[in-house]
Each structure stands twice: as C-alpha cells, then as structure tokens.
Amino acid sequence: MSVNSYLSTLSSELVLSSTENTNINTSITTLSQRLNWYFNNGELHKHFQFGSNTRGTILPRTVDSKSDVDYMVVFKNPNGYKPETLLNYLKNFMHKYYSKSEIYRDSPTMVLELNHIKFELVPAVQDDWGNLSIPSKTNLLSDWMSTDPTGFNQKLITANVNNNYRLKPTIRLMKYWNTNKLGHHYSSYLLEKWIVDKYNYFTKSSIKEYVYDSIESMSYNWNDSQTFKDKIDRAKEIVSNCKSFEANDYNALALKEIKKLFPEI
Structure with missing residues (x-):
C-alpha cells in the first residue's frame, strides 16, 4: 500500500460512524426540544448547532476524547445581562434535564458531557440587524465580541x-x-x-x-x-x-x- x-x-x-452520527443527531434533537420547553416564555431568539460537526470535520471520540458539538443559544436579553448571568441560565437548564451527566463551565461556554458526546453550549445575544455576539475572553473593554458561527x-x-x-x-x-x-x-x-x-x-x-x-x-x-x-x-x-x-x-x-x-x- x-x-x-x-x-x-x-x-x-476518521469520519463518524453511522451509529455515532445517529446518537449525536438524536441528542441534538432532544437538546433542542428541552431548550424550547425550559425557555418557554420568549427568552430566546433561536438556538442551533455550529462548528466542526456541521462541516463534516469532527473526529470520532474513539480518536479524540475532546471531540464536541458546539451549540449556540441566542438570548433576547432585554435587560442587558452580562455573560455570567446567561451562563448561569444554561447551567440551571442543564441541571434540570441532565442532572446525572457531567456539567461544568469552560469559559465562555457551559459543557455537558454525555456518554457518547460532549456539548459546548455558548450563550449569545443578537442586535437589531441580526448580528451575533458571544462572551469575550480577551477584550477588556467589552463583555461581548461579535461572531459569525456559520460563516x-x-x-x-x-x-x-x-x-x-x-x-x-x-x-x-x-x-x-x-x-x-x-x-x-x-x-x-x-x-x-x-x-x-x-x-x-x-x-x-x-x-x-x-x-x-x-x-x-x-x-x-x-x-x-x-x-x-x-x-x-x-x-x-x-x-x-x-x-x-x-x-x-x-x-x-x-x-x-x-x-x-x-x-x-
């Protein structure tokens, strides 16, 4: 050879197996439904998957234990809460529906580890023109930084x-x-x-x-x-x-x- x-x-x-792909898609569907149930008072603009899994470049967990699915949760945030508050919202959501799973913060995300995949939930806000921002890790002048998650x-x-x-x-x-x-x-x-x-x-x-x-x-x-x-x-x-x-x-x-x-x- x-x-x-x-x-x-x-x-x-190095492509996900059909079983792994099915399990991930099932978990994404469940996560989406539970977000809709938990934030049912109009708190969210939208939520969606992004990152390497949507591009077909994610590695199976058998070769990369840190392989994860990125998921963005866009809050309306009319009171202008800082990222810390929105991260706590996501943490409380996880503890309600995934209390037996490993949950921890990895700034600027909340991480949810299931048996077959790890989710990184990213809180975001949206301006009047639809532009998205996520918590900033490095900008000392602002709590938020602009992002184009699917660009x-x-x-x-x-x-x-x-x-x-x-x-x-x-x-x-x-x-x-x-x-x-x-x-x-x-x-x-x-x-x-x-x-x-x-x-x-x-x-x-x-x-x-x-x-x-x-x-x-x-x-x-x-x-x-x-x-x-x-x-x-x-x-x-x-x-x-x-x-x-x-x-x-x-x-x-x-x-x-x-x-x-x-x-x-």
Whole structure:
C-alpha cells in the first residue's frame, strides 16, 4: 500500500460512524426540544448547532476524547445581562434535564458531557440587524465580541470543491495528528481555517501532498515549549524520510515511516 492510499483510507476511517452520527443527531434533537420547553416564555431568539460537526470535520471520540458539538443559544436579553448571568441560565437548564451527566463551565461556554458526546453550549445575544455576539475572553473593554458561527462553513465547502474534495480528508488527518501527537496544541478551528486559507487557491494532486506540505509549513514561536518544537522538527524529518524512500521506490519503508505520525486506528 502506498502512503497516499493509506492516508486516504485513514481519513475515511476518521469520519463518524453511522451509529455515532445517529446518537449525536438524536441528542441534538432532544437538546433542542428541552431548550424550547425550559425557555418557554420568549427568552430566546433561536438556538442551533455550529462548528466542526456541521462541516463534516469532527473526529470520532474513539480518536479524540475532546471531540464536541458546539451549540449556540441566542438570548433576547432585554435587560442587558452580562455573560455570567446567561451562563448561569444554561447551567440551571442543564441541571434540570441532565442532572446525572457531567456539567461544568469552560469559559465562555457551559459543557455537558454525555456518554457518547460532549456539548459546548455558548450563550449569545443578537442586535437589531441580526448580528451575533458571544462572551469575550480577551477584550477588556467589552463583555461581548461579535461572531459569525456559520460563516466559515461555506468557505470550507467552496475550498473543498476547488481542491477536488481533498481538503476535508486533509483536515481530519491533520486534526488527528494534532490530537494524538501534539496534545491538542493547535485550536481545532484555527487549524481548519489555516488549511482552508492555505490551499484556497493552491491545489495539490493528492491527499499525501496536502499532508506533506502542511507539516512542512508548520512553524513554532520562540516561546513554545522545547517539547513542542522537537515534535514539529521530528514530524518534518519523518516527511523528509518518506519522500526519500518514495523517490527510491522503498514504498514499504515510506508507509512504515508515515505511520509514526498517523498510526492505524
């Protein structure tokens, strides 16, 4: 088996199984119904799923224990309550309907851990023009920051088509590497965005080429840990070895080498 065939097969195995997908969809439907029941006095504008699950780039929990579903709850908030109050509303909602599940705060979200998936509920507010804002973690001048939770989806869809449907498999592979070899060093969303921006207009001929080029393009900052720097350098060395083996028709050795970064599931 070639490196490209192996990575292509692995990327397919990183898609949610039909059972996992069904369980998640059932949980989303239940969550939506319960939000409607709990906030039944017109407190909400709307609520909806967003994030990697809506883009088809979420990883199964078997390979990423931190895999989660992002869910936005948009409050009308006529009294101008601060994020803390809205987060408490969501916490009380969770304790009413999910009292036996693990519930905790991970600013600026409330996290609900079920047996098969983790939900991150994000409180939001909406202005008169429909623009959304979520709690700000870094802006000292405002409690809120603007957001476009579904805007990236179309950009990814377009880029994936322009790249002959190879970007989503590449994203899943790079997220798998980030999860299992880098300890989630990179933000999942920012890693996806980096890949989409990088290859929006510069296509490659195979999934292998995207993966090789992505790793070769990785860099680190002076203040990153030496452990992380060593991992990036090692990954680049492995890619270099793979290319050398392939150039000399040692495909079995190249395959063995790439599995050091992308082990079998």
